[in-house]
Amino acid sequence: MTETMPTAPPRQELLSDVVSTLVALDQTLNQLQSLRASLLATAHRIADDDPQIEDVRSREMAHRAVATELGSALRVSDRTLERQMGDSFQLLQNFPATAAAFQRGRISPAHVRVITEAGAEITDAARRAAFEEAVLDKAGTDSPNRLRPFAKRLSEHYREVSFQERSDQARMRRAAWVRDLEDGQSQLCVTGPSAIIHGIFERITQMSHAVKTENDQTARAQKARAQKSGMTGSAAADLAGAESALDERVLNEIRADLAADLLLSGVPSGHDTLAGLLGSIQGFVEVTIPVTTLTRAGAGEPPAQLEGIGPVDPETARILAGNAPGWDRVMTDPVSGAVLSVDRYRPSEEMRRHLRARDRRCRFPGCGIIARKCDDDHTVDHAHGGATDVENLAGTCRRHHVTKHHTPWKVKQLGGGVLEWTSPTGRRHVDRPPGTAAHVTFADIAARSEAHAADIEGPIETVARAPF
Numbered sequence: 001m002t003e004t005m006p007t008a009p010p011r012q013e014l015l016s017d018v019v020s021t022l023v024a025l026d027q028t029l030n031q032l033q034s035l036r037a038s039l040l041a042t043a044h045r046i047a048d049d050d051p052q053i054e055d056v057r058s059r060e061m062a063h064r065a066v067a068t069e070l071g072s073a074l075r076v077s078d079r080t081l082e083r084q085m086g087d088s089f090q091l092l093q094n095f096p097a098t099a100a101a102f103q104r105g106r107i108s109p110a111h112v113r114v115i116t117e118a119g120a121e122i123t124d125a126a127r128r129a130a131f132e133e134a135v136l137d138k139a140g141t142d143s144p145n146r147l148r149p150f151a152k153r154l155s156e157h158y159r160e161v162s163f164q165e166r167s168d169q170a171r172m173r174r175a176a177w178v179r180d181l182e183d184g185q186s187q188l189c190v191t192g193p194s195a196i197i198h199g200i201f202e203r204i205t206q207m208s209h210a211v212k213t214e215n216d217q218t219a220r221a222q223k224a225r226a227q228k229s230g231m232t233g234s235a236a237a238d239l240a241g242a243e244s245a246l247d248e249r250v251l252n253e254i255r256a257d258l259a260a261d262l263l264l265s266g267v268p269s270g271h272d273t274l275a276g277l278l279g280s281i282q283g284f285v286e287v288t289i290p291v292t293t294l295t296r297a298g299a300g301e302p303p304a305q306l307e308g309i310g311p312v313d314p315e316t317a318r319i320l321a322g323n324a325p326g327w328d329r330v331m332t333d334p335v336s337g338a339v340l341s342v343d344r345y346r347p348s349e350e351m352r353r354h355l356r357a358r359d360r361r362c363r364f365p366g367c368g369i370i371a372r373k374c375d376d377d378h379t380v381d382h383a384h385g386g387a388t389d390v391e392n393l394a395g396t397c398r399r400h401h402v403t404k405h406h407t408p409w410k411v412k413q414l415g416g417g418v419l420e421w422t423s424p425t426g427r428r429h430v431d432r433p434p435g436t437a438a439h440v441t442f443a444d445i446a447a448r449s450e451a452h453a454a455d456i457e458g459p460i461e462t463v464a465r466a467p468f
Helices: 010-050 057-073 077-093 096-103 109-119 125-139 142-157 163-171 194-229 233-244 251-265 290-293 313-325 350-358 398-406 442-447 451-456
Strands: 175-180 186-190 286-290 304-306 311-314 326-332 339-344 375-378 393-395 412-415 420-424 428-431 459-467
Touching: 010 057, 010 077, 010 096, 077 096, 077 109, 096 109, 096 125, 109 125, 109 142, 142 311, 163 313, 175 251, 194 304, 194 311, 286 313, 286 339, 304 313, 311 313, 350 375, 350 393, 375 398, 393 398, 420 459
Parallel strands: none
Antiparallel strands: 175 186, 286 304, 286 459, 304 311, 326 339, 326 459, 375 393, 412 420, 420 428
């Protein structure tokens, strides 16, 4: 293993001092940002207290007057200041616990945005306070990009209108339209259910990779034939001309051409591979579905989760699970959400499925790359005797896989999928699997009677890999 970072004690001590100073500085900056938000909220209240306010128009003018005063002094757009005043007021008014954590420097402005955006639609104050308490506990240990999907899932648990009802209303607004661009180009836009749109994009992406791979192989084969035959004269010129005419499109260009083929003719005939295999390629999405959503149809059932994207309404989730050629059953602890085991009705690659179900994303501290885009990394290198089992494997994205092998970062498994990372300066970061029962809070568990404990046992959620 090659370590490219400095390991000499004096340099490590210097790096440790830099890290400690930056941590302290970051906390101070958070506190200053919190003070700024408090002052902007005060400016909002000053505008609201204008005695000349009589109607909506006069209130708007009062706020505009304060915003322009601030904007001219700070050399910032008054529109920006007016929006920030409103956001800051809503933070202090509707999310007091978040504002308090922000004031202590415990969370950053990015954490605040994630929490307030996820909780904005929770109108009941008691429900919103419960949401805050749960999400702030995680915000203190996770980066904003990891907090966002958790906060979205958690907010669904506290919202008054079920996701199924909102999804049904939103589906009625699906549409397709054209936006004209410059230089004779236009843009086709389509909105619809996330599972369908991502399935479409995944399919044309797979097709595009197949076309690109075949083009590269053809180019290499022609070049090898020319070198092997020692062609000269007109034959060599003809071959050179054929090589120069080979496909040089980038992936996005191929995607666009294939999409046009499919929509205009129903088949990718104009841009198919030599073997004509593109038509058989299917897109797929991975959806995590609570078992109660599979077995009971009702507006109050928790939504499924489209991996890396967000919630899917229960009705769509049941259709995807029913049409999937195979699906993983994930057994989880009802309190912690820890993955206990994974099985499949058509067994194959069981360890990889277990890791995807357990890890959900890259296991390096702060990274949110979804699991199916990660490497299955041996914690103890296989070359050094590390076993190929789930107690010695964890998903890491390519960037952090390389970082682990080529820098002084160290990692060890503490059991149950919990990883302890040690930085080059000796700081320890414990990363726990996110589990699958993100919508279950400790208050919910306490409210359940022991008589219903048997009902919780078994498959808590399923992960369906559905084709389109």
